[in-house]
Amino acid sequence: MSEEEKKFDIIVKSNTRDLFAFTKLVPSRKKRFEKASSEPITTDPMNELAIRLHPLRQYLVISEIINETKSTKTYKLTPDPNSNTNQLAYFRAGQYLSLKVEVNGVTITRPYSIASSPSDALKGFYEITIRKEEPGFLTQFIWNKWKVGTKIESSGPEGFFFYEPLRDLKQIVGLAGGSGITPFRSIAKEIAEDKLDAKLTILYGSSEEDDIIYHNEFKVLEKKYPDKIKVVHVLSCEKVTLEGCELGFLTSDIIEKYCDVNNSSFFICGPQIMYNFVEKELEKFNLLHKRIRREAFGEIKEILSDPEFPQEVAEKIFKIKAQIGNLTKEIPAKATESVLVALERANLNPPSKCRSGECGFCRSLLISGDVYISPVSDWRKAGDKKFNYFHPCASYPITDLEIKVPRHL
Amino acid sequence: MSESKEQKIEDLYDVVVIGAGNGGLIAAAELARRSTKILLLEQHNLPGGFASSFVRGRFEFETSLHELYDWGASSNKGGTRRLLERYELDSEFVAVPEAYRLILTDPDECMDVVMPFGIDAYLDTIEKEAPGSRESVRKFFDLAEDINRATNYIGQTKGHPDQNVLLKEHSNFLKTTAYSVEDVQNALNIPEKARSILNAYWVYLLVPMSRVNFTIFVSMVHGYILKGAYIPKFRSHDYTTALDTRIRELGGKIEYNTTVEKILVENGKVVGVETSKGDKIKTNHVVCNASPTLTYNKLIHPKSEVPEIAYKEINARRHGVSTFVVYLGLDATADELGLTDYSYFINNNMNTDELYESLNNLETPKVQATICLNRAIPDCSPPGTCIVSITSAFLPGVWDAVKPEDYFTLKNKIAEDLINTLETATGAPIKEHIEEIEVATPQTISRFTRAYNGVVYGYEPESWDSFVPRLMTMNDEKHIEGLEFCGGYGKRCHGYSSALKDGETAALLTLQDLIQKGELK
Ligand SMILES: Cc1cc2nc3c(=O)[nH]c(=O)nc-3n(C[C@H](O)[C@H](O)[C@H](O)COP(=O)(O)OP(=O)(O)OC[C@H]3O[C@@H](n4cnc5c(N)ncnc54)[C@H](O)[C@@H]3O)c2cc1C
Numbered sequence: 001m002s003e004e005e006k007k008f009d010i011i012v013k014s015n016t017r018d019l020f021a022f023t024k025l026v027p028s029r030k031k032r033f034e035k036a037s038s039e040p041i042t043t044d045p046m047n048e049l050a051i052r053l054h055p056l057r058q059y060l061v062i063s064e065i066i067n068e069t070k071s072t073k074t075y076k077l078t079p080d081p082n083s084n085t086n087q088l089a090y091f092r093a094g095q096y097l098s099l100k101v102e103v104n105g106v107t108i109t110r111p112y113s114i115a116s117s118p119s120d121a122l123k124g125f126y127e128i129t130i131r132k133e134e135p136g137f138l139t140q141f142i143w144n145k146w147k148v149g150t151k152i153e154s155s156g157p158e159g160f161f162f163y164e165p166l167r168d169l170k171q172i173v174g175l176a177g178g179s180g181i182t183p184f185r186s187i188a189k190e191i192a193e194d195k196l197d198a199k200l201t202i203l204y205g206s207s208e209e210d211d212i213i214y215h216n217e218f219k220v221l222e223k224k225y226p227d228k229i230k231v232v233h234v235l236s237c238e239k240v241t242l243e244g245c246e247l248g249f250l251t252s253d254i255i256e257k258y259c260d261v262n263n264s265s266f267f268i269c270g271p272q273i274m275y276n277f278v279e280k281e282l283e284k285f286n287l288l289h290k291r292i293r294r295e296a297f298g299e300i301k302e303i304l305s306d307p308e309f310p311q312e313v314a315e316k317i318f319k320i321k322a323q324i325g326n327l328t329k330e331i332p333a334k335a336t337e338s339v340l341v342a343l344e345r346a347n348l349n350p351p352s353k354c355r356s357g358e359c360g361f362c363r364s365l366l367i368s369g370d371v372y373i374s375p376v377s378d379w380r381k382a383g384d385k386k387f388n389y390f391h392p393c394a395s396y397p398i399t400d401l402e403i404k405v406p407r408h409l
Numbered sequence: 410m411s412e413s414k415e416q417k418i419e420d421l422y423d424v425v426v427i428g429a430g431n432g433g434l435i436a437a438a439e440l441a442r443r444s445t446k447i448l449l450l451e452q453h454n455l456p457g458g459f460a461s462s463f464v465r466g467r468f469e470f471e472t473s474l475h476e477l478y479d480w481g482a483s484s485n486k487g488g489t490r491r492l493l494e495r496y497e498l499d500s501e502f503v504a505v506p507e508a509y510r511l512i513l514t515d516p517d518e519c520m521d522v523v524m525p526f527g528i529d530a531y532l533d534t535i536e537k538e539a540p541g542s543r544e545s546v547r548k549f550f551d552l553a554e555d556i557n558r559a560t561n562y563i564g565q566t567k568g569h570p571d572q573n574v575l576l577k578e579h580s581n582f583l584k585t586t587a588y589s590v591e592d593v594q595n596a597l598n599i600p601e602k603a604r605s606i607l608n609a610y611w612v613y614l615l616v617p618m619s620r621v622n623f624t625i626f627v628s629m630v631h632g633y634i635l636k637g638a639y640i641p642k643f644r645s646h647d648y649t650t651a652l653d654t655r656i657r658e659l660g661g662k663i664e665y666n667t668t669v670e671k672i673l674v675e676n677g678k679v680v681g682v683e684t685s686k687g688d689k690i691k692t693n694h695v696v697c698n699a700s701p702t703l704t705y706n707k708l709i710h711p712k713s714e715v716p717e718i719a720y721k722e723i724n725a726r727r728h729g730v731s732t733f734v735v736y737l738g739l740d741a742t743a744d745e746l747g748l749t750d751y752s753y754f755i756n757n758n759m760n761t762d763e764l765y766e767s768l769n770n771l772e773t774p775k776v777q778a779t780i781c782l783n784r785a786i787p788d789c790s791p792p793g794t795c796i797v798s799i800t801s802a803f804l805p806g807v808w809d810a811v812k813p814e815d816y817f818t819l820k821n822k823i824a825e826d827l828i829n830t831l832e833t834a835t836g837a838p839i840k841e842h843i844e845e846i847e848v849a850t851p852q853t854i855s856r857f858t859r860a861y862n863g864v865v866y867g868y869e870p871e872s873w874d875s876f877v878p879r880l881m882t883m884n885d886e887k888h889i890e891g892l893e894f895c896g897g898y899g900k901r902c903h904g905y906s907s908a909l910k911d912g913e914t915a916a917l918l919t920l921q922d923l924i925q926k927g928e929l930k
Contacts, residue, residue: 010552010581012588012596019580021587026881029873036725038717041706045809046731046855046863052813054856090813122814160465166825167843289467290740290844325416325664325686349413351454351666360464363454379464383647386499387654406454406665407416407686 052089054156056409058097059083062150063125068213072179073143074115074129080151088121091157093186093196094267094295097128098155098353103141108344109352110138111298113182113269114157117189129213131179158353161269161295163187163198168265169291174202175250175278177270181213183295184269188221188229199227201259205234205250205274209242232258250274252281261285269295272302296356303336303396306374313398318369321402324348333401339364339371339392343405350392351408357394362405366390369401418664418688422448423928424919425682425690427669427708428698430458430858431905432896434652435912436696436919438496441659443920445929448692449661450684452668457649458698458858458896459865460905465845467791468738470798472849473865474645475613475752475780476505476638478629478906487636489906492913498651501642505785508634510750511609512834518758521834522606523750526637535603542603549597549607553631555581556624568880582624586877590618590626605759612754612778613904615730615768615802615866617761622875625902638752640785668859671710672697672892679891683710694891694923696915700898702728702861709889719888726874729866729903730768730802731851735824737797738790738845743783746795746837751784753777755834771808771819773826774801794844799827805862808851816852824848867896867903876901893919 012018064076079085096111116127132139146152161183163172174184181204190196206212218231233245234254240247246254255261266287268278275297282292303309313335320333320342333342340362343350353361357377366388373380377394384390392405426437429451437449455461459473479487480502486494490502508531513520522538525531528550536543559582563570575583585593594604604618610630614621641648653663668685672695681691697704705719739746756764757775767775782789782796790796801823811819824846828839851863868874879900887893895915901907923929 008548008551010548010584010593010596012585012592015584018584018587019576022583025587025873025878029878029882032725032873033718033721036721038720039724040712040715040720041702041723041861044855044862045806046851047859047861049808049811049813049816049852050856053816053852090816092817118814164846166821166828166840167846288740288844325413325688326418326420327415361454381462381464381469381646382643383462383500383650386643386647387650389650407413407667409454409666409685 052087055085055089056156058088058154058156059085060126060152060154062146062148062152065146065148068129069211071211072129072131072213074127075146077126077128077152077154078124083151088124088126089156090121091118092162093118093190094162094183095157095159096161096183097126098158100153100155101138101141103138106344106347107349108138109355111158111296111354113186113295115182115185117186117193117195119190119193119195129179129182129185155353158359159296161267161293163196165197167290168198168293169263170198171260171264172198172200173255173259173264173266174200174204175255175266175268175270176202177205177250177274178207178211179213180270180274180295182269184267185214185217188218191228192221192225200229201264202231203234203250203254203258204231205236205270207236209235209237209240230258250278250281252284255281261287264291266292267295268292270297272297272300296354296358299338299341299355299393300374300377303372303374308374309372309396310398318397319400320397321400322346322348323404324350325407333397335397337396339395339397339401339403342397343392348405349408350405352393355393357391360391362392363389364392364406365404367402367404369397369399371395371401372398413686417686418448418684418690421691422446423692423923424448424694424696425450425669425692426696426698427672427682428452428458428896429456429649429653429663429665430698430896431460431649431908432899432912432915433458433696433698434649434656435492435909436698436895436916437656437661437663438652438659439913439916440696440919441656441661442496443916444660445920445923447661448690449656449663450667450669450682451663451665452685452859453857454665455646456653456663457645459854460645460649462644462646463847465736465847466738467794468796468845469644469789470736470738470796470847471640471644471782473732473734474640474905475778475800476633477502477640478638478904479632479636480639481636485636487632489909492909493648496652496655498648498655500648500651502639502648503642503785505638505640505751507750507752508638509609509752509754511606512753512755513605513758514755514830514834515758518605520605524606524609526634528634531634535606538606539600539602542600545597545599546603546607549594549599549627550631550634552581552585552593553627555579556585556628557631559583563880586622586624586875587872588623589872590621590623593623593627594618608759608761609754611761612776614870615765616869616871617765619762620869620871622870622872622877624877625870625875642786669708672704672708673710674714674889677714677890679889693926693928694893694919696893696895696919698896698912699859700861700864700867700896701894702898703859704892704894714889716888722886726868727871728805728862728864729869730804731808731854731863732849732865733774733801733803733823733851734849735799735827736845736847736849737799737828737839737843739795739797739839739842740793740844741795741842742793743781743795746839746842748781748784748795748797748835748837751781753779753781753831753835755779755830768802769804769807771811773823773830774803777801777827777830779831797839799831801827802865803851805851805864808863811852816850820848820850865897865903867898870902876907891922
């Protein structure tokens, strides 16, 4: 715009004062600086809160081991002040810990739901319950090696499998299978402590009577809080001595028998096969998406049974050229094992938490080659798909690969 | 562990960029484009800082961006667009449909207006709502144009304008830039009601009109109304990942999960950095996307290398707000909910001193800026759903005493209040349609970006600390040789565009230094 077109001359206070104010701008800034304190800032309260709620690591020590069933044990974990963990992070009932374990010189992680209540964390302990699996790379090791006094490295509390009052209905229906009961114990305890204003009905599938975890404990809770907590055992074995239980699987008939289907929020946690089954059953009720919450079920166990998996590579072992920090290493990788497992086997100490594709903590760059990602565990962001970032915990090599992995935090 | 030693980075770099936020990404891209050997270190496992996204269930949420400033249509490109286009990113941006809808909820202030983009359309609407205001508001926009011309001129002179030219041709700029918005609006005689409408964008600065600098505010309002607002089609994570890709293609190296713990300084000069992964990297140049607050108080090593004036500068400035966001994935469409607009500013009134004060305690703030993303990107969520996010803010310090065991209850209570306000103001039945909900607080900001005390809005842009004095003093306020800052605490104040452009400036200043010292091959 030229000078003639200029519409007006502003006067804020007066012409001279306005111009004077401008010439004073920098000098008055300098004066403010000179007058200010020269004390360094030494605190960052939001960072401190963040570290308390979401510590990068918690160093724990086993203080007690409880035999639950023939194949499950509960480990009570307390802070290890010798490694500078003095308090445990608070959490939301239903969340998990990612435990880091060194097995025969190889470091791996596994997610375990916290089975104790959030207020127990304030008292100084978490409990996790572990089922021994067959064959079970890790659990066999845990059975042999974990004793009272054993030190364990953990993440902070993780995951989104918790009751959210602004979303969920007051009536929770827990559909649990096997060791999938663990987060519901935490939720039940929180309800019993009157910290969570909800009701919980658990339909709990087990294969044998003596596989039922927390049997007596839940009995006590049911007795004490009959309007709030109810557990129905569903057993898939032939012979049963237990009273009041159901036989078979978690079918829609059983669900309907014990639940007000249209006025409940369903929470599912259990082994993968159970999800497939239960979700089919729930389809019959035509529920809204938000009424069904699923815990991440960990790594896909039988990738070959995934109908879209390219079966022709099943027997193959590929090469992965992995860059991690300044290191580049070529490692072998089975088509039927996730890229994360290959990285762990090579002892590269890659980052991981959920092992289900969900949390994105292992996010890595695919420089070349191709991976198979099952649609059920594909939680990548749109931008990541476009620019070839992938989650190694939920990706299977189907060619040789070149990848760049971030170092563990 | 045996391997982690081999994973350490111990080479020599021309420049180390600390932080992959908006500022750091552009600084790294620009330096890489100009063939410097750079290493970009980011403590998180994603690029972007605040400019990111996250997935819950069927939804991918935008973490922070409401509206990108200074983008513009292809026929009228703004500076931010021209800057990003330089890197030829495979990333799409779409226009936001209308400027904003302002709803005031106090019974005696009741207002509900939708304001369009385009200066003439805007003036027509404001005249209709506040008869007799058109001329004074037009003058407000005219001043913005004068200021644009002035800043372009100053830019052309590379920060060394001729005082006579300034006085003769840019007097409107000179005469307003030391004043608050309130001072200038008083002088322009803008009627009260028109001011309420015009000042709705104050949420993007969150400093009351009695204190916020006129120049930055008027440039922002004018820029949005003139050029419109844009957002990335696939959330901010898309363009920040596009930048990550381009930086690597240009030969830059990026390491995530790597926190810089020390910037090593000797005799007033940068000599290297050390990280949480034990890396010891030699460099004479650091471009730092972390704030001066964190850098001088935590990163510079040894502490004896921090001059007293650096602490004084930080302590003299006022840290801006942190944000509180409720992210909602709803199982009804925007049409079904009756959410007709993209951007809602919902406040009790437009008394910005009172609104600002409401951010100073743990009660629910009287301010919210709410986005219905599907109004700009209809298919940003699955059919039958929509994405809504409610943003409010708190002054630093307010959350300091919150205990972990009270944290979840507190954030849910504030989230519920904000949702209730949104429901009452718009009539949309939000609560019954919540499929996914996530609530971010000042703690969340700190957790993911390590921003000092969760602060998002950098230093408050009062007149003495707005972008004009910051640019005028940028050479004298440099205290360590080889250290340049970029980002939301930088020379252009906070916001995406400012941070991006500041990244470019930091890169160019560093490059100049490299060339002058003959350090560039
Ligand atoms: C909820 C919300 C809504 C917003 N809405 C808008 C909007 O609509 N329009 C707008 O223009 N702006 C908006 N903003 C502001 C905008 O996001 C910021 O001003 C801008 O992104 C700041 O960019 P930055 O370059 O300062 O980087 P930041 O985002 O602050 O990133 C800094 C980066 O540095 C990293 N880092 C820090 N310290 C270290 C270290 N020691 N070592 C390694 N890495 C480190 C961090 O992890 C981070 O990635 C909003 C912000 C929020 C939170």
